[in-house]
Amino acid sequence: MSSEQNDMVIEAVVTAREDQAAGIAVFELARADGGPLPPFEAGAHIDVHVADGLVRQYSLCNPPGEAERYRIGVLDDPNSRGGSRAIHRDFAAGTAVRISAPRNHFPLHMEAGTSVLVGGGIGVTPMLAMAYALRAAGKPFELHYCSRSRDRAGFLDELAAAFPEQLRLHFDDEDAAQRFDPKACLGAQPAGAHVYVCGPSGFMDWVIAEAKAAGYDSGRIHYEYFNAQVDTHGDAFEVVAARSGVTLQVGPDQTIIDALTKAGIRVKKSCEQGVCGTCICDVLEGTPDHKDKFLSEEEREDNDQIVVCCSRSKTPRLVLDI
Ligand code: FES
Numbered sequence: 318m319s320s321e322q323n324d325m326v327i328e329a330v331v332t333a334r335e336d337q338a339a340g341i342a343v344f345e346l347a348r349a350d351g352g353p354l355p356p357f358e359a360g361a362h363i364d365v366h367v368a369d370g371l372v373r374q375y376s377l378c379n380p381p382g383e384a385e386r387y388r389i390g391v392l393d394d395p396n397s398r399g400g401s402r403a404i405h406r407d408f409a410a411g412t413a414v415r416i417s418a419p420r421n422h423f424p425l426h427m428e429a430g431t432s433v434l435v436g437g438g439i440g441v442t443p444m445l446a447m448a449y450a451l452r453a454a455g456k457p458f459e460l461h462y463c464s465r466s467r468d469r470a471g472f473l474d475e476l477a478a479a480f481p482e483q484l485r486l487h488f489d490d491e492d493a494a495q496r497f498d499p500k501a502c503l504g505a506q507p508a509g510a511h512v513y514v515c516g517p518s519g520f521m522d523w524v525i526a527e528a529k530a531a532g533y534d535s536g537r538i539h540y541e542y543f544n545a546q547v548d549t550h551g552d553a554f555e556v557v558a559a560r561s562g563v564t565l566q567v568g569p570d571q572t573i574i575d576a577l578t579k580a581g582i583r584v585k586k587s588c589e590q591g592v593c594g595t596c597i598c599d600v601l602e603g604t605p606d607h608k609d610k611f612l613s614e615e616e617r618e619d620n621d622q623i624v625v626c627c628s629r630s631k632t633p634r635l636v637l638d639i
Contacts, residue, residue, distance in 0.1 A: 329416045331414060338473070353385065355418040358381050360423035361376070362419065363417050367403045431510040432459075435499070435502075461497055511538075521540055525538055547590055549608065557637065572626055572627060596624060596625045599621060
């Protein structure tokens, strides 16, 4: 997708709202002018402009190929930093909303023999689109949906109807035999299987660690964090914004993006938790101290990009292409 398309703002409207299990609302969005929406692939998300200066990302959960609507599931999270709470409070059928074109940092690898989709809580949303895409392509997959309890799980009727063969449900408060066991699940897959995981960060860390322990190489482990607790503190260092011709100090309690903003250099940002990738900058010199949950292991090792809302520097000086 071109950067022009990435920056595209679409005037949309909420066409339907369905309140499902405790705290989950599903919204359908269409173009306000009734035209077709940009196409998307499974795993894609859109930015939703919730309010002035408040932009949040939500995975699309409808079947890829639908051009008349986008569908998102939003959890009314008590720990919300304002986004999901405001959507639950303010969005209803008829609400005008500005959205971005879809971006996909979590694509399916259709060459995989088998795909194992693992969604924890509201992290099931990208798995829905993936399951629709895999089913349409006739590819084998399993869809594991983990939730604290049945009454806190959304999409249950839809999942049961659409994927009766592939769906496996796991509830924390039901008998131990049905609880998700990543070691057993991933260990039982045929060679070359790929695993996809999305959900709370602790859950994801656990599944990713078990996938590695089961022998999955990093090219077969795919994930998308939607929030993270990041310790952004550390030693002070110098940042050179090469294109802007500005050199600045990043203090121990400051992030690079804060220091850049203070110096009048604008960097696009959204989540400010190192999960969405909006604020990535190219690194020209120096070694980043990666703290984000966005870059892959290979991208971290290359050290030529940095997520400036949370990552720091291992070297006293970092030169950025900004
Ligand atoms: Fe989301 Fe930095 S703003 S990763």
